[in-house]
Amino acid sequence: xxxxxxRLVFASLALALVAFPLAxxxxxxxxxxxxxxxxxYLMALSIARDFDLRCDTRDLERLFEEFPYGRTDNLIVGTDxxxxxIHFAKPYAYSFFAxxxxxxxxxxxxxxxxxxxxxxxxxxxxxxxxxxxxGPVALLFASGFFLLSAGVAYTFWLHPEIFMxxxxxxxxxxxxxxxxxxxxxxxxxxxLACPALRLALSGAALTVASYHKxxxxxxALPVLYRLARGARWRHLAVWLGSSALAGLLxxxxxxxxxGKPSAYFGQDRAGFSVDPPGVxxxxxxxxxxxxxxxxxxxxxxxxxxxxxxxxxxxxRLVEDFGYFLCGRHTGLFPYHPFTLLALLLFLLGGRRxxxxxxxxxxxxxxxxxxxxxxxxxxxxxxxxxxxRYYVAVVPGFLFLVNRIAPLALLPLGFAAGGLLIxxxxxxxxxxxxxxxxxxxxxRNRPFDHLPFEHSLAHKIPGYRGQVVxxxxxxxxxxxxxxxxxxxxxxxxxxxxIWLESERPLANAVFELRSPRPGQRISISVAGERRTVELxxxxxxxxxxxxxxxxxxxxxxxxxDGTPVWLYRIVVRARRGAQLAGGMEDDAEFQVGxxxxxxxxxxxxxxxxxxxxxxxxxxxxxxxxxxxxxxPVTIRNASKAPWPASAGGRVQLSYHWLAPDGSVELxxxxxxxxxxxxxxxxxxxxxxxxxxxxxxxxxxxxxxxVREGIAWFHERGQGNxxxxxxxxxxxVDLSEVTQPAGSPxxxx
Numbered sequence: 001x002x003x004x005x006x007r008l009v010f011a012s013l014a015l016a017l018v019a020f021p022l023a024x025x026x027x028x029x030x031x032x033x034x035x036x037x038x039x040x041y042l043m044a045l046s047i048a049r050d051f052d053l054r055c056d057t058r059d060l061e062r063l064f065e066e067f068p069y070g071r072t073d074n075l076i077v078g079t080d081x082x083x084x085x086i087h088f089a090k091p092y093a094y095s096f097f098a099x100x101x102x103x104x105x106x107x108x109x110x111x112x113x114x115x116x117x118x119x120x121x122x123x124x125x126x127x128x129x130x131x132x133x134x135g136p137v138a139l140l141f142a143s144g145f146f147l148l149s150a151g152v153a154y155t156f157w158l159h160p161e162i163f164m165x166x167x168x169x170x171x172x173x174x175x176x177x178x179x180x181x182x183x184x185x186x187x188x189x190x191x192l193a194c195p196a197l198r199l200a201l202s203g204a205a206l207t208v209a210s211y212h213k214x215x216x217x218x219x220a221l222p223v224l225y226r227l228a229r230g231a232r233w234r235h236l237a238v239w240l241g242s243s244a245l246a247g248l249l250x251x252x253x254x255x256x257x258x259g260k261p262s263a264y265f266g267q268d269r270a271g272f273s274v275d276p277p278g279v280x281x282x283x284x285x286x287x288x289x290x291x292x293x294x295x296x297x298x299x300x301x302x303x304x305x306x307x308x309x310x311x312x313x314x315x316r317l318v319e320d321f322g323y324f325l326c327g328r329h330t331g332l333f334p335y336h337p338f339t340l341l342a343l344l345l346f347l348l349g350g351r352r353x354x355x356x357x358x359x360x361x362x363x364x365x366x367x368x369x370x371x372x373x374x375x376x377x378x379x380x381x382x383x384x385x386x387x388r389y390y391v392a393v394v395p396g397f398l399f400l401v402n403r404i405a406p407l408a409l410l411p412l413g414f415a416a417g418g419l420l421i422x423x424x425x426x427x428x429x430x431x432x433x434x435x436x437x438x439x440x441x442x443r444n445r446p447f448d449h450l451p452f453e454h455s456l457a458h459k460i461p462g463y464r465g466q467v468v469x470x471x472x473x474x475x476x477x478x479x480x481x482x483x484x485x486x487x488x489x490x491x492x493x494x495x496x497i498w499l500e501s502e503r504p505l506a507n508a509v510f511e512l513r514s515p516r517p518g519q520r521i522s523i524s525v526a527g528e529r530r531t532v533e534l535x536x537x538x539x540x541x542x543x544x545x546x547x548x549x550x551x552x553x554x555x556x557x558x559x560d561g562t563p564v565w566l567y568r569i570v571v572r573a574r575r576g577a578q579l580a581g582g583m584e585d586d587a588e589f590q591v592g593x594x595x596x597x598x599x600x601x602x603x604x605x606x607x608x609x610x611x612x613x614x615x616x617x618x619x620x621x622x623x624x625x626x627x628x629x630x631p632v633t634i635r636n637a638s639k640a641p642w643p644a645s646a647g648g649r650v651q652l653s654y655h656w657l658a659p660d661g662s663v664e665l666x667x668x669x670x671x672x673x674x675x676x677x678x679x680x681x682x683x684x685x686x687x688x689x690x691x692x693x694x695x696x697x698x699x700x701x702x703x704x705v706r707e708g709i710a711w712f713h714e715r716g717q718g719n720x721x722x723x724x725x726x727x728x729x730x731v732d733l734s735e736v737t738q739p740a741g742s743p744x745x746x747x
Contacts, residue, residue, distance in 0.1 A: 346402075
């Protein structure tokens with residue numbers, strides 16, 4: 001960027017972006033620290049104020065100077081002496097460089113530092129692209145590449161992702177370019193014209209990034225290829241030497257402060273919570289001086305997993321590769337749209353460059369490492385936006401680009417960036433939504449149309465599920481609420497639910513009810529669509545039976561060697577009613593529809609209506625209006641199992657009949673089976689029975705019922721147990737007269 005007006009524009013915008021975080025008042029959104037922020041934040045303050053990495057009471061109290069509202073979770077610390085001496089247990093490089101900013105402005109200072117690094121990446125990216133493109137075009141592409149990406153969200157994290165991105169950018173810029181033009185006139189520019197110094201910066205920067213994640217060292221491949229191809233052995237030695245020196249300095253610092261070469265070696269590591277005003281929450285008791293057995297052997301939760309054999313098979317690798325590129329929560333292209341543009345430009349104009357092929361191979365190696373070595377966690381753990389582990393090497397894609405042509409691709413890139421990254425760019429601190437998560441943006445278009453990462457389903461926050469029979473139903477927490485035997489779906493936009501089964505399903509039977517009649521509710525299961533018309537004058541919660549054939553699953557995948565079939569269910573109910581009797585967090589849930597799963601047609605039609613009752617001890621007389629606990633034993637005498645949950649479950653109930661056969665009470669209280677009852681098995685359980693309020697002579701009839709389908713007597717004889725009972729009048733104590741001469745109020 002040799003144009004002075006262009007530099008002026010960039011400098012002005014850069015100053016504004018670096019300055020504005022300093023005005024973000026804390027505490028503010030977010031109110032608490034997330035992911036690994038507590039450790040990085042406190043390390044920066046500890047280095048700035050105490051010049052050490054020891055975690056003590058002073059450090060804990062600092063948490064609540066800026067974040068006083070409630071407990072702080074996941075402060076990662078370590079020890080090698082049974083928790084008598086505690087050090088922060090994350091790599092310290094980012095916190096070391098951020099410490100001056102934290103000393104001046106605390107958390108805001110670290111955010112300003114992140115923005116300074118991001119703008120530095122844009123500057124270096126524009127300079128790199130400016131070698132083959134006009135300055136404005138180069139700056140526009142570099143700005144879109146870094147600003148319209150998940151990276152902009154990480155600038156607000158007190159986390160090393162932006163720092164590592166900057167280190168990779170510095171390494172590739174100085175490792176893949178030479179100084180152009182004559183020797184600079186200004187003295188402060190002259191060192192960067194020296195090839196040896198440029199390469200030294202490249203090697204040292206990549207080592208700093210690799211100190212956090214050793215796999216990032218693969219990004220050395222294009223630089224080493226370039227130097228070896230040109231037989232520049234002296235420069236190659238400079239690069240390797242500077243890299244080794246930077247590594248030695250980092251290790252020396254860690255040894256001086258913690259006695260360990262890295263936070264991941266030689267100690268027990270764990271994440272703990274801290275309660276205000278700076279008190280450990282359930283920290284292990286320190287071991288006695290001079291001894292003690294730690295909870296785990298030193299080195300637990302360390303880098304040992306790097307050296308184990310890959311766990312992913314070919315099928316899982318192919319599946320995860322698709323998610324890696326296009327996944328709803330983790331996809332490279334959705335969260336970094338300009339990487340796809342960079343790949344297209346590389347294929348159009350950079351195919352002849354060996355260095356760029358080496359760079360592409362290095363980026364692929366990093367991807368494969370995470371997919372193969374940590375298939376359960378390749379996206380970045382509990383706190384992430386996009387792929388937190390891979391974001392550090394994303395700047396490498398910019399260096400695949402040579403000539404930006406055709407220029408018409410640039411507006412397309414910005415349009416895609418606005419569509420995909422707009423929610424993150426304009427609300428990087430999160431939004432106020434029902435059940436807020438870092439991934440709340442995926443609730444909007446177009447993310448909700450991208451593939452859901454089923455291999456990471458249990459690792460993605462904001463979802464919940466429930467086992468129904470032998471199936472697993474799960475969906476987004478804000479629109480899906482499993483409530484024992486029912487699946488509650490919110491009113492409004494279409495709701496996606498996934499049904500996971502270890503066997504293929506030929507068909508499925510559901511019952512649908514809604515608290516708001518007078519609407520049309522649609523349900524689609526694996527593409528098979530059904531519509532239910534609810535009349536305006538029908539009773540709320542009226543059941544409607546839905547049957548769907550399932551010729552194929554939405555997706556079949558392999559889960560640790562077990563085939564799994566997945567069926568995508570989409571329910572649309574436009575109107576609903578507020579949930580009653582739910583948890584406090586679900587008080588605002590608007591129920592549009594209630595789904596109950598009954599099983600397959602064959603399971604619904606199964607003849608399971610054969611029961612044998614054991615002997616019971618029923619009192620001959622009971623008190624009106626009272627309650628009775630009656631121990632019973634019942635045996636499944638049919639050839640089909642009795643389901644204990646979901647739609648069509650078998651429960652025990654009763655009827656109260658008058659001597660003339662008329663019904664005093666038909667729908668007695670239900671008693672659940674403790675578990676599915678296989679053919680021939682029996683269960684002993686207490687039935688809760690409400691006694692009629694009116695005294696008289698009654699018959700008590702015990703009977704199983706298959707909910708939503710039939711009472712057992714409707715499908716066969718001999719399934720009931722009938723006993724005669726006398727119901728005595730209840731005694732009204734207020735009408736009992738006192739003996740003469742007794743005090744009105746004894747005592």
